[in-house]
Amino acid sequence: MRRTSPVFLGLAAAVIACVHQVRPTVTPARVPAVAPPIQARALLLIAPSFEKYVSASSSGANQFRYHFGESATPALSDLVRSSFTKGETRYLPDAEVLQWLTGPADTTVADLLLVPAFEAAEAHQRLLDIQAVVRLRMSVRSLRGGSTLSWVTLGGTTRVVSSQGGLTGSALEGALQALSDSLAAHRRDLEAKAPAK
Numbered sequence: 001m002r003r004t005s006p007v008f009l010g011l012a013a014a015v016i017a018c019v020h021q022v023r024p025t026v027t028p029a030r031v032p033a034v035a036p037p038i039q040a041r042a043l044l045l046i047a048p049s050f051e052k053y054v055s056a057s058s059s060g061a062n063q064f065r066y067h068f069g070e071s072a073t074p075a076l077s078d079l080v081r082s083s084f085t086k087g088e089t090r091y092l093p094d095a096e097v098l099q100w101l102t103g104p105a106d107t108t109v110a111d112l113l114l115v116p117a118f119e120a121a122e123a124h125q126r127l128l129d130i131q132a133v134v135r136l137r138m139s140v141r142s143l144r145g146g147s148t149l150s151w152v153t154l155g156g157t158t159r160v161v162s163s164q165g166g167l168t169g170s171a172l173e174g175a176l177q178a179l180s181d182s183l184a185a186h187r188r189d190l191e192a193k194a195p196a197k
Contacts (some may be wrong), residue, residue: 019063022123024071025169031075031176033082034184039191042084043110045101046073047094053118059125066168068121068134075176076116083183084112105143112190113141119152123168131158132171138179140190149186153178 053069080087088110092100100113116138123132133156140149155174157167183190 018061019065020164022064022066022164022168024066024068024172025163025165026071026075026173026176027169028075028078030173031079032180033079034084034180034187037082038084038183038187040084040111041086042080042088042112042114044077044080044087044089044114044116045097046077046089046091046116047097049094050116050118051091053121055122057122057124064123064164066121066123066164068118068168068172071169072116072118072136072172072176075172076179079176079180080114083180101139101141105141105146107143109143111142111144113143115139115141121168121172123164123171129158129160130162130164130167132156132168134168134171134175136175136179138182140186142190145189147189149189151182151186153182 051069051073053067053072055066055068057064057066077089080089097115101115116136119135119137121134121136123130133154135152135154137150137152142148153175155171155176155178157170157174159167
């Protein structure tokens with residue numbers, strides 16, 4: 001009787017049970033900027049908790065790690081840069097982002113602070129299909145007007161057959177498209193001037 005080498009068994013187990021690193025594919029053309037641009041200087045604050053956001057799922061012996069933050073950050077930076085008369089991105093530790101949101105208003109830096117966060121971002125295999133859902137929260141502080149806004153946008157995709165990157169990228173694109181629509185819908189609030197004294 002032939003005996004199977006423990007090394008072979010170990011290699012076979014490693015091949016069978018794989019961890020797949022998935023980077024959602026976002027096509028910039030599918031995330032239209034607000035047009036015409038909003039008349040304001042916007043500063044997008046990206047914290048590590050957003051940029052490094054990863055969710056996980058499994059299907060049989062396969063495990064998937066979805067790097068939503070890594071894909072969302074450049075797409076969101078492009079959206080902000082194109083949707084405002086001036087849009088910049090700054091990378092800060094989470095604690096500093098909170099300080100910017102709650103500290104004294106410095107209108108020499110920007111008119112608006114935008115802080116994104118994932119409420120949820122996941123993909124999972126169901127009985128007959130695969131589903132991906134992204135819920136993105138955007139918090140906005142008007143440094144001139146003193147108001148704060150916050151809204152959640154949703155993107156979702158369900159397919160029978162799909163690449164994991166394409167499926168999750170489509171859901172992320174949906175959430176970013178909805179965010180662009182929300183920015184346009186709130187144009188009047190975002191362009192608001194400082195209250196009269």
